Amino acid sequence: MPAYNAFYAQSGGVTPVINASAAGVIQTAAQYPEHIKKVYAGQDGILGALQEELIDTSLEAPADIEALKYTPSGAFGSCRYKLKSLEEHRAEYERLIAVFKAHDIRYFFYNGGGDSQDTAYKVSQLSESMDFPITCIGVPKTIDNDLPFTDCSPGFGSVAKYVAVSILEASMDVASMSSTSTKVFVMEVMGRHAGWIAAAAGLAADQRELGPDIILFPEIEFNQTDFLQKVDETVKRKGHCSIVVSEGAKYPDGRFLADSGVKDAFGHAQLGGVAPVVTNMIKQGLGHKCHWAVCDYLQRAARHIGSKTDVEQAYALGKAAVDLAVQGANAVMPTIVRTSNGPYQWTLGHAPLADVANVEEKLPRDYISDDGFFITESARAYLSPLIQGEDYPPYTRGLPNYVILRKQKVGKKLPDFKLS
Amino acid sequence: MPAYNAFYAQSGGVTPVINASAAGVIQTAAQYPEHIKKVYAGQDGILGALQEELIDTSLEAPADIEALKYTPSGAFGSCRYKLKSLEEHRAEYERLIAVFKAHDIRYFFYNGGGDSQDTAYKVSQLSESMDFPITCIGVPKTIDNDLPFTDCSPGFGSVAKYVAVSILEASMDVASMSSTSTKVFVMEVMGRHAGWIAAAAGLAADQRELGPDIILFPEIEFNQTDFLQKVDETVKRKGHCSIVVSEGAKYPDGRFLADSGVKDAFGHAQLGGVAPVVTNMIKQGLGHKCHWAVCDYLQRAARHIGSKTDVEQAYALGKAAVDLAVQGANAVMPTIVRTSNGPYQWTLGHAPLADVANVEEKLPRDYISDDGFFITESARAYLSPLIQGEDYPPYTRGLPNYVILRKQKVGKKLPDFKLS
Structure with a gap:
């Protein structure tokens, strides 16, 4: 041949x-x-x-x-x-x-x-x-880790490592400031349809209880009362609370939390961002000083x-x-x-x-704790090896020293084509 | 003694x-x-x-x-x-x-x-x-790098490195997606009163023009018309645009861009976040698909x-x-x-x-380009060594493997004290 x-x-x-x-x-x-x-x-x-x-x-x-x-x-x-x-x-x-x-x-x-x-x-x-x-x-x-048949998808492990390292560091930061300043930190991560990335952030929480303390998954219907109670309990117990929220977190009726009617001064709907929405809930409901971050492209480019x-x-x-x-x-x-x-x-x-x-692999329910706010040991066992090294x-x-290629083109041999 | x-x-x-x-x-x-x-x-x-x-x-x-x-x-x-x-x-x-x-x-x-x-x-x-x-x-x-007499302040160099690395990576990401998807990326960094951190992000832009393309400093009065024109020019020239905005960016009347009247569904003023405000301007004014990130604590804990x-x-x-x-x-x-x-x-x-x-060291005007949207070679010469290694x-x-100390206390010898 x-x-x-x-x-x-x-x-x-x-x-x-x-x-x-x-x-x-x-x-x-x-x-x-x-x-x-x-x-x-x-x-x-x-x-x-x-x-x-x-x-x-x-x-x-x-x-x-x-x-x-x-x-x-x-x-x-x-x-x-x-x-x-x-x-x-x-x-x-x-x-x-x-x-x-x-x-x-x-x-x-x-x-x-x-x-x-x-x-x-x-x-x-x-x-x-x-x-x-x-x-x-x-x-x-895919960073979303939702491909079937493969144990994991390339891209996911690095994003998982980024979000776990980032929430570990930010949780330590808020812990050290909480006596007189910020009590709650909220970090938004990607995963519109599945909570794999949000789950990976849970790897940062070890027996030292550094955080995160709460994870909001797309797979779990959001209940504001339960959530605020969990935040309140955590702040009372530890003095501070560190939260990871998936961009895909949603209400029981399927509405994304990020689409909670945030408008600018001119009444225009504000672009996405579930972290500020969740932060506002905490500020309104519990009165804590909060900080929030949105990782967006930083996570998948890191x-x-x-x-x-x-x-x-x-x-x-x-x-x-x-x-x-x-x-x-x-x-x-x-x-x-x-x-x-x-x-x-x-x-x-x-x-x-x-x-x-076109098959999407979802986060298994037994990777999420009974109360819906954290990962289980099964999730940890699956996720932990993927961020190693x-x-x-x-x-x-x-x-x-990232490379930018020359990208020299091959000479064209056909007439132009118009996309339909 | x-x-x-x-x-x-x-x-x-x-x-x-x-x-x-x-x-x-x-x-x-x-x-x-x-x-x-x-x-x-x-x-x-x-x-x-x-x-x-x-x-x-x-x-x-x-x-x-x-x-x-x-x-x-x-x-x-x-x-x-x-x-x-x-x-x-x-x-x-x-x-x-x-x-x-x-x-x-x-x-x-x-x-x-x-x-x-x-x-x-x-x-x-x-x-x-x-x-x-x-x-x-x-x-x-101080990460703000605003202490006088010292050439720089510990903390700043690491935050500078984080924001420069992050915007480098995210700029490469948006560049590779821009033919059919996101055209503009906006990253918000700290620095309420001085643009040192925002300036450091400019280190990522080298002769390969990877980005960022535009920096919004607290020191430069924000002009929406000039800004949108700069974004438009950049997208027309490169196909995409990468922007760093300081949380301290403000209008000529002193109002922070972050306080631009963003309200949630209940009419409550939304907490900070200048990146979504700037992103919305671009979306409304130029119609581009945008992404935005807010580094917040991640930058100063990284x-x-x-x-x-x-x-x-x-x-x-x-x-x-x-x-x-x-x-x-x-x-x-x-x-x-x-x-x-x-x-x-x-x-x-x-x-x-x-x-x-109580003396605050501001970013010198000659560290900012004439049009107010970038750093100069003087800034680069000052900043570059601070992120090295x-x-x-x-x-x-x-x-x-971060350490958590035992923090054993010394026995108290005095009666309690009430802060005034």
Whole structure:
């Protein structure tokens, strides 16, 4: 079999380690010259394929590809663009095949979450029906940790480490100020649909009771009375209270707490932010001095405090995607399989894209305490290994020496394409 | 001269490195047994002296004192309690002297910002007028970097490093998403009265133009039209825009942007947060998709990304305070003196507390660009050395192994005291 080019793209919200997966794909592909010629990366994800904006990764310095292992963000650009069904977006799918044909591409590596695995699956179906063979492999990625079949998703472990370290530090801060100043600290974390990230913050609370003291999960209906009582009890007992709230926390009727009618001076609805809403409740209801933080992009970009476990898994999954492809697998996604908790050990597996697509893995109820305000030992046992190990980037003049790639494009061979 | 006990207290908002100064004081005092018997630390700052809540630091494990070098927060508790004039708070000052007498304390080390240096100065005056000799030495500390005479203040360098690293990472994140999603990212940082922290975020922007693109300083009157035009230009030029806003940013009439009339559903004024206010302006005025983060306590607790320069200076100033005391100095504060920028070199000096007290050092106008939206090369030359070097804490199971002290109290000898 002759060698062909490969296409790699990053999809959806970026993570601290998605570029480590990219390095895994690119460096591993170079080890199979008899199968893979060049790896072309999509500029801005799948848009790069649709618009024939292909980055020739072979023109990057090898040291720069190596530096992807410690560089956050999406080095080739990512996008939020979901390919719909084959019927609705037929022109787009056919365009992909046309671009792949024009550039001799027969490998498709798609690095993303559930939606992206669905797209990769559809491309593989189309490839069959159009009789143009493309090997489609998904590379898992999501800070939300909601992909099925894999024990965890690359990106999550580093975000988990960031939020656990951050709430540990801030909880110690509020504890030391609480006799005369701030009594309550509230930190907002991501996770619109599932409380994995919020749960990870609970790892900071150990037998020393440093905090957090309360976690508000999207999975638990918010009850203001119970919540304020819990805050009150905690402040009375410890002198202070540290709270983590998921952006997805909601009322029994499904309304997000963040959509609690906050308006600016002109009556415009104020953009998100559940932390100020929760803080206001505490201030109005209990009168405590509060402080609040919103982590937002800081958490998912924080490669400076990346989890070594996460970085290794992200790289291993990128590598595994290529290994699987050259071994003849198709329409699969490599996965992490946990084989032991003590000591933590993992190996690689894989799952069919057909099964992975569009399934969301929720936080199990038994990971949340009975009162709904904290994590259980089961959650701790699952989460703790994922934040282990530090993997610091190199620094120059006090700042991480993250790489910006040259991103040289391959010459276009097709007419422009208009997205539908 | 016989040996006496020393009193040490932490004051005001804590920092990532105030405990490094504590370690400097405690470990250095132990080297002068002929002068200093024990170091008693105030539980919750000066309140510990007023309420006779004295922690015997000699009962802590030496390894735990050593661990203070990498532990954020105030290990002995801090407080926001400002001693007023000798006339208004005479009872408090006399109580301090009474407690010092009762516990054979003749050294007073006060670790804080401008207000605290003022208190230390007043105690030294009282000591003279009451004919009870106490050596009063201030140990500088403030993330706000607004103390005079010292080149910089311990705590600032680490916060500066945190905000520069954070905005670097988040700017790369928004850059990689901007083709189809978020175009503007806004990060709020501390600094109610001076823009030192906001300025430090500018260090992240190098010749690669990664961001931030715009900084809003408390020192520059906010003009919404100019600001939105700058955002618009930046998005048109780069495709995205990354903004740092100081919590102290204000309108020409002196109103804080954060007090822009944001109300919750019940009409209650919403607590602070200038980032959502600025974000809303951009959304209303330009229609871009935005994200925003509020660092709050995370920035001043973030010892995990502490500046090595800052940690070393914090320790050196704690040590210098004790060295000065045993050498017979009184009513002074040790300072950092910069002797060279290339390579960065510093040494120690000291300034009289009488001069230090209650002076605020503002960001010089020539550190801010002509258009008011960025820092200059002068600012960069001053700021850059302060974030240099990494000084990571040790980790256990994926989390920093911060110390919690035993804090064993000295037996009380006096009746209770009621604060006025």
